[in-house]
Structure formats: structure tokens, C-alpha cells
Amino acid sequence: MHLIEVDNVKKEYPDGTRALRGVSFSVRKGEFVAVTGNSGSGKSTLLHILGFLDRQTAGTYRFEGKTIDDYSREEIAHVRNKRMGFVFQSFNLLARTSVLENVKLPLLYSSVEESLRDELARRAIEAVGLSHRVRHESAQLSGGEKQRVAIARALVNKPNLIFADEPTGNLDSASGQKVMEILQTLNEAGHTIMLITHETYTAEHAERIIRILDGKIESDTMVSRRNHARRSFIK
């Protein structure tokens, strides 16, 4: 069964902007897919629909076989919490809050027992190589470290799918490289990754690239010569 099935999805905003003009594709569990395109192509709109953060105006989108209409608002929140993880370009960490507390945030909204939360968060932080920064406040971290905390937060509930929206957009190349390395490692460990990026080089870290132009899929190809990030710091 496909994890994601998108069938002729369209999105038109109230001001008349047609961000998606009929998009169809599907993603299997364990795939690493990059959605790429220029600014305004509709890739962020697609991510919002895929992440149940927004609704399409036409077409069907199924996640694990169900559409957004099959869920109540409470259930949608639960799906976002347990089944999906989000990594944003601007990190979106809570200021004046420690790395540990930031990573624990999704656990607060799940049914995980309080006594287990610290342990799960520490494991996720370890997976992104930031064990030494657990007690630091997010403001004390570099951009690259912030994004790694964001990835740990996306991972902590062991979701089926991780959405990464321009995760290297605000980072220098070395930090970006580390972030991509983590995403590739996670993918190898079985996580499905949907990467949204406008950078071709970053997109080529995925195994499949869907290129969007003016709200339509221009191409959907497998990457023949995949970029591999250095495997130096992740154990």
C-alpha cells in the first residue's frame, strides 16, 4: 500500500491564486522524495496539504489510505502528532526553552507517559548528535544545531513520515550538509522523507525528485547519481 496517494489535487486560494493545478503522484513507505521547484511553484502549498495543515480545493489526497475528511479535527491533530514529523526552514524552536524541552514538545500532546518522555527525547537528541547540548537553550545554538534539534523533535514520536520544508535554507553549506546526512541516515533506518527544496543540489540527496512548475508536476524522476553527505559524525 502507498503511504501517500495524491490524485489530481488542486488548490485555489480565496484571492483567485491557483497554487496547484492538478497534481498526482504516490509515495511508498521508506522512500526519500524531494519536491523541488522555483519560488511560487506550489511546492509549499503541496507540503501543507500533505501535512494536513491545509485542504485541497479539488482532487483526493490519501495518507495511509485515508483522506482528511475521514478524520475529526482531534484525530487530525493526533495524526500530525504520531504519524508525521515536521522540520521547518526557520527551525521554529521555542525561545528561552532548553533543547530537551523543545524535543519533548510533541510528547506532551501524545499519550506517552511522563516518566518516559525524557528518555525518548534524549534518544532523539542523541540520534542527531547533540547529546552534549541537551540543557542548552535554543538561543545558544548555531543555525545548524537548531535544525538538528528540530529534526530530533520531528523524530521523537517515531512518525511514519517526516516532512522537511527547506531544511537547509537558512544554513551554511557545512551545516546543511550535516542536516542532509541525518535525513539520509533516517531514511536508511526506514523513515519516509518528503523533502521540499528549491536547491537542485540538496534535492539530489533524495532518491526521487518531483519537479513542480506553475502548480503542475513537470517531472518525476529517480536520481541516477545521488549525492551522499559525509558520514562522519553520526554513529
Add this chain to the structure above:
Amino acid sequence: MTLKDTFNIAFDGLKTNKSRSALTILGIVIGITAIMLIVSIGHGAEKLILEQLGGMGADLIVVRPGKEPKGPSDIADTLFADSLKNSDVVALGKKSNVPDIVEIVPAVIVSGNVSRGGETFRPAMFGWSAEFMSEVFDIYPEEGVPFSESDIRGKASVAVIGSKVKKELFGSSSALGENIRIKNRNFRVVGVFPQRGQVSFLNVDEIVVIPYTTAQSYLLGIDYYHEVMVRVGSPDVVARAVRDIELTLRETHNITDPNKDDFFVVTQKGLVEQVGAILSVLTLFLSSVVAISLVVGGIGVMNIMLVSVTERTKEIGLRKALGATERDILTQFLIESMLLTGIGGAVGILLGTLFSFATSFVLTNIFGLSWVFTFPLFAALLGIGVSVAVGLLFGIYPARQASLKSPMEALRYE
């Protein structure tokens, strides 16, 4: 998400903007402090007044001439009434009319100065029975004796004076047997009351008591009384005695319609009830005025919560993207708002208690009142309840605004 988690998040939210949170709750703090102070002072005043009324004696019934004053226009009728005569005292004194009666004493009020040599003093002066007064208030002359029944019958020119009157007129020399002048008439001092200050409504230190017969005949030239005091066997028979007094006086005054009574009866119980009712209404009125300040404080809280929701739009979006439900966000902001006002309430209770205590300290130690500090537990509980309710009421709108934010829009917000 557990309630503890929500509390932690809400508390963190408040800590982020400490000075703003403090200023926001100032309105609530002031409101609750004022309510605590009003209720505490109200209680204290009630206790003080009731204690003084208590000095009057639960077995005492006072009959006054004229209509019972129900409003300002009745006061003139009461002040100038001349309906209580000696014949009434005689009728009331008969066991067949008022079986419960133990003692009956009329009184008149005399206004004017007392003097001796070049010294003059304006006392509270009564034509009364000094013996009766001593018994009722349990104050006996420390020098001399209260004048006797025969002094009253014989219209003797004798007086018992308070300690301050004595001091003003005689200094440190003895007053017993000496004359004082009241309205160009000499009165021999037969007794001096000890220093006692305020007892019931009388300042005993500033009192001059002369026989009521003397006051009527030689000072006032009247044949009526300003008051008739009746003592009954026990407080339990007061109600029955009041009914008997009313029936007797209506008969002697030929009154058939009780609404046309030209006298009225005052008892300690009745006064206590009246004073209690007046103080309760006053406290309620003042509290309602203060309640307005709580509404203003509540609007301040709502305003700041709305600002906070707007400021934290991105945080709300993030929480929703990470799995927070609308209910989670609503609860978080509601608790934040209730925590804000609840803390305000707690601080208000603390300050209110402190100020009430300070007030009672000043009234007791500087003004010499026998004021008792009471911690108004009910007002404290009400204060906490009201402040949290204000937080809930004025937090609902901002919290709902927060919970309804679309996560996508919220995350895009800059």
C-alpha cells in the same frame, strides 16, 4: 496532555513577560485588596457597634416618644415629641399591665454647660436615675454614691459626674460635696464615676447625671420625658414585654391604629438587627463599587491575553503542527489567564489582610477603640473565586481566538 503539563506551559508563558504579567494583574490585586479591606473593616465595625449595643443590656427596653423615625422627615416628630408623660410611667409600672417589668426609669436630655468658678465644660447631661444607670452599665461611682430614689422624689439638686467633667472643673482637688452650676442653679456633687471611656453610646467620662424630676422642673420646665427605660426579668421575655408596653401605651393614649402610635419601642435585639442590616447593605454597596474595578481589571487581562495570542501566533501554529488540539490550545490560554488573575487574587488577599491588620492596629492603639481584627475567610475565598472567574470569563475570547488559528497561517506569521 495532562493538566500539570498545561499548567507548566501556562506558567512558562507568564514568566516570559514578568513585568507585563505583574502590571496586568495590578487591577485584580487592587480590586481584591479593596474587597478584603472593606469586608474586614465592615466586620470589625459591626463587631464594635454590636459590642457597644451589647452594653445596653439584652433585658432593657427603651420607649421613646413620637413616631419611629423611618426617614429624615420623621426626625422632627421624634425630637419634639412630648407624648411620654408621668401617667405613662405609672401605667407601665403596674404589674397588671406589664407583668415582666422589674424596673422603670424615665430620662430627659439636658443641653447646656456646667461650670464652677471660672471653669466651664459642655458635658452629656441627663436627667435620669444614677442608681439605674450604675446597674445597667455596671459602673458605680468611685467616689461618693449615686443619688437615691428619695433625691429623685424630692427633686434634689444633686449630680453625679464623669471623671473628665471632674478633672475639667476641679482639677486634682476633691469634688464631693462641692457645688457645680447648671443653668444658674447650684448642684451638689454626690458622686464621681471612674474613668471608663465609651460604654455603649455614652462617653461615661463626659457625663453629668442629675435627678430627672429636678431636670424637668427646674431646668427644662417640661412635664414629659425624652425616654422611658424598662428593665424586664430576662432577655427571653423582651418580646412579650414589648407587646404589653405597646398595648398599655395605646390604651393610655387612646390609640386604636398601631400605625398612629405616638411612641416607639427600641430593644437591643432590634438595634442589633437594624445595625447589622445597615452594615451589610453598606458593605454590599462598597463591594459592588469595587467589583467594577475587577471588571476593568478583567478587561485589562483580556487585552493583554489578546496581545499575547497575537505575539505567540507562530508558537500556536507550531504546537498545532506538532499535534496540539484546539482544546489543548484553548486550555493552555485559559489556564494562563486564570493563573494570571488567580495570582492577582492571592496577592490581593495577602495585601488586603495586611492592610486590614494595619487598620485594626491603628484603630486599637492610636484611636483607642476596642477593634478586633478578623480575617474575612469568606471574602478571601470569594476573592480567589472571583479573580479566577474573571480570568476565565475574560480569557475565553482570547483563548478561543488562539485555538481557532490555522496552523499553516500561524506558522507563516511573521
